[in-house]
Amino acid sequence: MPGVTVYDARPEELYKCESDTCQRIIKPTCNTTGDLCEYTYTYGYGGDDGRETTGNLAVQNFTFGDDSEDTAVKGVVTFGCSSSTEGDFGASGVLGLNKGNLSLVSQLNLGRFSYYFAPEVNTTDNNAADDFIVFGDDDGITVPGNSGGSRPRYTPFFTTGAVRSANLDLYFVELTGIRVGGKDLQLGGGGGGSAGGSLEAVLSTSVPVTYLEKNAYGLLKKELVSALGSNNTEDGSALGLDLCYRSQHMDRAKIPDIAFVFGGNAVMKLQQWNYLYQDEDTGLECLTIPPSPDDSDGLSLIGSMIQTGTYMIYDLHKSRLGFQTSDPPPSQSSDLPSNPTSSATAQPKPRGVAVAVVTMACFVWCLVVLNA
Numbered sequence: 001m002p003g004v005t006v007y008d009a010r011p012e013e014l015y016k017c018e019s020d021t022c023q024r025i026i027k028p029t030c031n032t033t034g035d036l037c038e039y040t041y042t043y044g045y046g047g048d049d050g051r052e053t054t055g056n057l058a059v060q061n062f063t064f065g066d067d068s069e070d071t072a073v074k075g076v077v078t079f080g081c082s083s084s085t086e087g088d089f090g091a092s093g094v095l096g097l098n099k100g101n102l103s104l105v106s107q108l109n110l111g112r113f114s115y116y117f118a119p120e121v122n123t124t125d126n127n128a129a130d131d132f133i134v135f136g137d138d139d140g141i142t143v144p145g146n147s148g149g150s151r152p153r154y155t156p157f158f159t160t161g162a163v164r165s166a167n168l169d170l171y172f173v174e175l176t177g178i179r180v181g182g183k184d185l186q187l188g189g190g191g192g193g194s195a196g197g198s199l200e201a202v203l204s205t206s207v208p209v210t211y212l213e214k215n216a217y218g219l220l221k222k223e224l225v226s227a228l229g230s231n232n233t234e235d236g237s238a239l240g241l242d243l244c245y246r247s248q249h250m251d252r253a254k255i256p257d258i259a260f261v262f263g264g265n266a267v268m269k270l271q272q273w274n275y276l277y278q279d280e281d282t283g284l285e286c287l288t289i290p291p292s293p294d295d296s297d298g299l300s301l302i303g304s305m306i307q308t309g310t311y312m313i314y315d316l317h318k319s320r321l322g323f324q325t326s327d328p329p330p331s332q333s334s335d336l337p338s339n340p341t342s343s344a345t346a347q348p349k350p351r352g353v354a355v356a357v358v359t360m361a362c363f364v365w366c367l368v369v370l371n372a
Contacts (some may be wrong), residue, residue: 234246
């Protein structure tokens with residue numbers, strides 16, 4: 001990747017194929033004694049749309065944060081020293097934050113971590129928030145845009161369900177409801193649903209869009225079409241999205257608010273940048289919450305766009321997810337700018353279907369879990 005600083009690992013930092021660590025984590029087939037421990041990992045969707053890295057397993061002392069501060073996190077970390085990458089990672093590397101043995105969370109024995117993905121906005125403000133991640137306690141952290149001082153809402157991690165039981169490394173939550181324009185949709189529960197009609201959802205930052213179990217998606221789409229009009233929909237298949245309108249139509253439409261309700265009545269209010277994407281090439285504005293694929297076993301997925309502008313807290317000690325949302329822009333209207341590059345006002349710009357810099361867990365719809 002152009003512009004990336006290459007780390008030249010010393011021979012003693014590289015695991016041999018026959019080492020206990022390599023055999024336990026990678027389970028390779030060694031042809032010759034002394035061969036290096038090679039790996040290949042795929043992130044995101046996998047296949048033609050995925051991002052793949054190949055290299056050798058290595059070990060090194062890591063320090064996260066300022067080494068002179070008490071808050072610095074240190075540890076001996078087993079990591080992948082990449083020699084080849086395919087696809088656009090959009091970053092110099094990938095952090096694995098799931099619960100697998102090789103993840104950074106497990107290796108550093110973190111009981112808590114949190115992150116914030118800043119929304120892209122059209123603004124001349126040089127103090128606009130940046131993305132950040134915190135390992136450990138977050139005392140003193142100020143959530144960007146949270147002028148009202150609201151406190152985080154918490155929902156328990158979902159610990160039951162057939163899909164979850166087969167994928168213990170991932171983070172699951174219970175999606176109990178969806179509100180559209182203040183109306184609560186009655187979720188029927190699909191193959192991945194739990195008792196009471198709620199949905200089983202996995203958290204991901206490697207997949208931008210959010211997928212809903214098909215029955216729940218049908219309810220959401222029906223409400224949006226009722227509000228936005230059924231005669232003005234456009235074909236968004238070229239973008240991989242289902243419900244689309246012309247941007248000119250959306251400029252005049254009254255777009256309803258959407259909120260997700262998680263277990264424990266934890267309500268996440270969404271901004272338009274969380275669920276709408278404006279494509280300048282086609283002139284379409286689309287809902288970025290499509291239905292789950294047929295082979296998803298009814299599972300829903302909370303992608304990175306939904307999490308944008310929200311401070312996400314993973315409290316592993318108490319087995320719960322917290323989230324704290326930013327205030328909406330003071331001049332936010334019901335529409336998104338038709339030409340995001342032409343305005344200097346602080347209006348939200350659709351984040352677009354792009355990969356978040358920090359990748360939490362490998363997720364593909366066949367649910368092959370890689371301990372990244």
